[in-house]
Amino acid sequence: MRSRLETPFAILTLAAAFLHFAGETYYHVVYGQPLSAYVVDLIAIGLMTLGGVSALIRRNISSAGWIAAGWGFALCLNYRAYFSRVYERQAGNSLDEPTIVLTILGVTLVTNAITFLVAMWLARPRGG
Helix, strand or coil, X not given: CCCXXXXXXXXXXXXXXXXXXXXXXXXXXXXXXXXXHHHHHHHHHHHHHHHHHHHHHCCCCCCXXXXXXXXXXXXXXXXXXXXXXXXXXXXCCCCCCCCHHHHHHHHHHHHXXXXXXXXXXXXXXXXX
C-alpha cells in the first residue's frame, strides 16, 4: 500500500538529489577530491533518483524502499564527511576549504537524518 505522502516526498528527494549532484560536482571541480569519493556520492544520488523517478512513474506500488535507501546512504556519507572535518579541526589541523563547508555539512546532516527517518516511516511494512 502506498502512502499519499510518497509523491511529494519523491519530488523533494529528486530536488535534493539534484542539489547534491550540483554541490558535489562543484566541490569536486573547485577543491578536488579523489574520484572514488565523488563516485560514492554519485551512488547516493543515483539511489535517490531511482527512488524518486520510480515513485513518480509507478503510482500503483510503493518505491519508498528505494527512496529510503538513497536517503540512508546519503546520511552515512554526510555523517562521515562532517565528522572527519570536525575531528581534523579538533586536532588543530586547518582545512583546505572555507569554513562554510563545515556549516553546510552540519545543516545537511540534520536534514538527511530527518528525511531518512521520514523515508523509513514511508517504507515501513503495512498489513493489507
